[in-house]
Amino acid sequence: MDKIKSIEELRKLREQAQSFLKARQGEAKAKIYISMGTVGIAAGARDVLLAILDELQKRNFTDVQIIERGSMGLDVEEPVVVVERDGVKVFYGHVTPDMAREIVASHVINGQIVSDWVIAKE
Amino acid sequence: MKELSLNILDIIENSLKANAKNIELNIIEDDYKDLISIEIKDDGCGMDENLTKEVFDPFTTTSTNKKVGLGLPLLKLEAESCDGGVYIESEKGKGTRVKICFRKSHIDTPPLGDLPSTIVTVLATHPEVNLKYRHEVNGNVFEISTEELRNICNETICTPLVLNGIKEFISEKIKDLHGGA
Numbered sequence: 001m002d003k004i005k006s007i008e009e010l011r012k013l014r015e016q017a018q019s020f021l022k023a024r025q026g027e028a029k030a031k032i033y034i035s036m037g038t039v040g041i042a043a044g045a046r047d048v049l050l051a052i053l054d055e056l057q058k059r060n061f062t063d064v065q066i067i068e069r070g071s072m073g074l075d076v077e078e079p080v081v082v083v084e085r086d087g088v089k090v091f092y093g094h095v096t097p098d099m100a101r102e103i104v105a106s107h108v109i110n111g112q113i114v115s116d117w118v119i120a121k122e
Numbered sequence: 123m124k125e126l127s128l129n130i131l132d133i134i135e136n137s138l139k140a141n142a143k144n145i146e147l148n149i150i151e152d153d154y155k156d157l158i159s160i161e162i163k164d165d166g167c168g169m170d171e172n173l174t175k176e177v178f179d180p181f182t183t184t185s186t187n188k189k190v191g192l193g194l195p196l197l198k199l200e201a202e203s204c205d206g207g208v209y210i211e212s213e214k215g216k217g218t219r220v221k222i223c224f225r226k227s228h229i230d231t232p233p234l235g236d237l238p239s240t241i242v243t244v245l246a247t248h249p250e251v252n253l254k255y256r257h258e259v260n261g262n263v264f265e266i267s268t269e270e271l272r273n274i275c276n277e278t279i280c281t282p283l284v285l286n287g288i289k290e291f292i293s294e295k296i297k298d299l300h301g302g303a
Contacts, residue, residue, distance in 0.1 A: 013278075042123055
């Protein structure tokens, strides 16, 4: 796809996005929490968030809600990403953009927890 | 922080924590004045006079789960070592204004960095907040607000496809500001 250069092109993108949204109803299947305090940002949380967005787009998955949280008191583990799916919250620590992509593919979309990187569950 | 756009994100996060509904981000790059100026204004809960005086103290924080707050003190140190500074005005109940200056050609001045990513990060996590972004480079201006973007994209604004599109759009506009290179 060509680079978006004008408002007009954004408008076209909206129509494309609408068709995906139609498939989704009610509460999102998964929630992703990302910690965006000073420590999280300095550790690379922004790039992790963008990697998550990019991977979701590649896989055409919109049934997810992304929520920003301040520091969760887990500064040594930043960037921290929490995935809530099927009623369980799983905390991942020291997440890189590449790890984030794998977490999206296997946990967020397919429900397989990436156990090697889990730091806590609740 | 490696780039100023991360500091900007950090300060916008402060605004969001202060329950701001409207945030203005003004960036001016001026080669003639040799200046980078960044202003972030919000209509959040503001701070009283005492807290405003203390925000640059690393042991001042409103956080309850830790005892230090390093975002602003480190930024001030960085700006001052680049012939610039950080200034804060705040009024309880009205909002806060943070102004950051750097000398553009100073060798230690960090790059502005990836501003589109900062804006999309705010948009993705707080779609309800209105962020007005104005960027001026040597007299050329680009302005956009998330309200305008919401009018264009309405309910699809939270989808990754549209967010990535917006990021590309802003990147292209910033490139144009710098002469399209």
